[in-house]
Amino acid sequence: MPKPPVDHFETQTITIDPKQQPVRIDKFVTERLPKISRNRIQNGLKKGTILVDGKQVKANYLVNPGEVISIQIPRYRPEGEEYVIAQDIPLDVRYEDEHLMVIHKPAGMVVHPAPGHRDGTLVNALKFYLGREDIPTLEGNDDSRAGLVHRIDKDTSGLLLVAKSAEVMTHLAKQFFDHSIDRVYQAICWGEPDPPADTIEAHLGRDEKNRQKYRVFADPEEKHKHAITHYETLEGLYYVSLLQLKLETGRTHQIRVHMQSIGHPLFNDARYGGDRIVKGTIYSKYRIFAERCFELCPRQALHAKSIAFTHPVTGERMSFDSDLPEDMQTMLDRWRNYATSKRQNDTLT
Template structure:
């Protein structure tokens, strides 16, 4: 340890603790060097006595933060947001800020208050690296109405995704229970029907266009399990491109693409999955409402590199169709 920085030295001594956690321990004052609180950059010398106590991670909190956010619609009952990639929906252990909730509170928005103070207004979620539309409740009555619509499967959530491979089907319904992966606890998985840990999960997939080894699909949720579309797409043999967790990173297949497509896919900073449309009964008026958000620039860049036959308006029209569009070879 002689001559090393304190944080580097300790991360090599304390089992299962990373350097970043050691730095947080030092900041919290639970690490002492020769009886006094220490700093990460201090150098360790022979004869030093280093002691440490238990590190207590800070509790997550929903505090206002000044973060730019794309508000698609707002009235006295609801807010519809187009969430960017890289933003978690709400604070949680390990995610203490920079979330959609923090951003909305930073704009002075009043949100519904239900059971969880870390999730004011949140009725449904998007994964951190999934982009697109979320509806947020401003009142408890709106929250209850939207939650009921989700439970009754009348709130329609439609996504588009780019997946690997060409499905043998034009339309498919995946009805397969989802639960925690038995060995990888931060992953989800399709479980056997008789596994009590699995929850009902149903996703409809429709092919919109194919591009050799890549397919543009529409996905419609009937339930809302964690990572549902990503898990079901992978289970169906067509993982979402860019999905590091469920098999969407395929360097060998990327290398076989045209240079422009290779560049566009390698520039993707997450999975190619976008919540493109929301449709529901307005919780205050009962009127049917629908909102749409075009996919982000990097998603459109991949479509352009693949010579997609649809422009943005045509893509949104295809998404709205009750029946999937006819394919060129039909």
């Protein structure tokens, strides 16, 4: 029976584990992608559709720890299967060249299609904006994550990197693997952390009682992910604080779970307990004030503020920064006014 027609080519990437022993690349890729025959992999190496760190190698090449293998393979459209549709959704593009894009994602926008969010996502918008189907994907991902090198949560705002080619995707993925991409977030949390600057190092995994949540595991198992977050208090405002956070790892919900684990959940983070009054007084006037702040910022107060990386083609170190979005800034200003008034009252008393 003939194969269905090729719909487009997709690129998968494999980052080789730091402990990987030397092994022939054709054997290594066959073991990682068992649905692709070894003969096809050897042909791909000859044709240059399988690259190591962007360079062509022979089938007997021995892989090394930390290398990134990119594999371009044909994507067939099974009968009845629908791929991500292109949608004319406005994008806030902060930088673009022929190789990559830096996009500012607003809070409320889902990054890629998933059950319950089949359209209206950033990837739907990218499909339309770029006007083509051959947008690369990382290893193990499909058309629904085209172009994405990393992700941020639906209700988190901020900057995202998008790759336009397999080679650029490979190089950026390696930078993430090597921790040479710098990402800085700003957040508003409940309370004033003590110490005001510190590093949180704790393993994360899914909460067995609620699969929509993650939690810290004191006795981690192999399935739990090592996670490191560095935080610094930029401004203490009595019952909330403005924080700057730098990720050393990029785990799902990492900042949100780490801050909850030390007793300072992010403001209005419904999933991790920040959508109630965690710190403050019992007076009704304060309660009304806090509830008004919930209305001003109706999502977790987390913003991917800046990103810095080395351009995969030019070698230039590039950095981009974004201001706090209006909802977080307005709410922060209200807390500043509240803190100023409280300090004046404390001085008088």
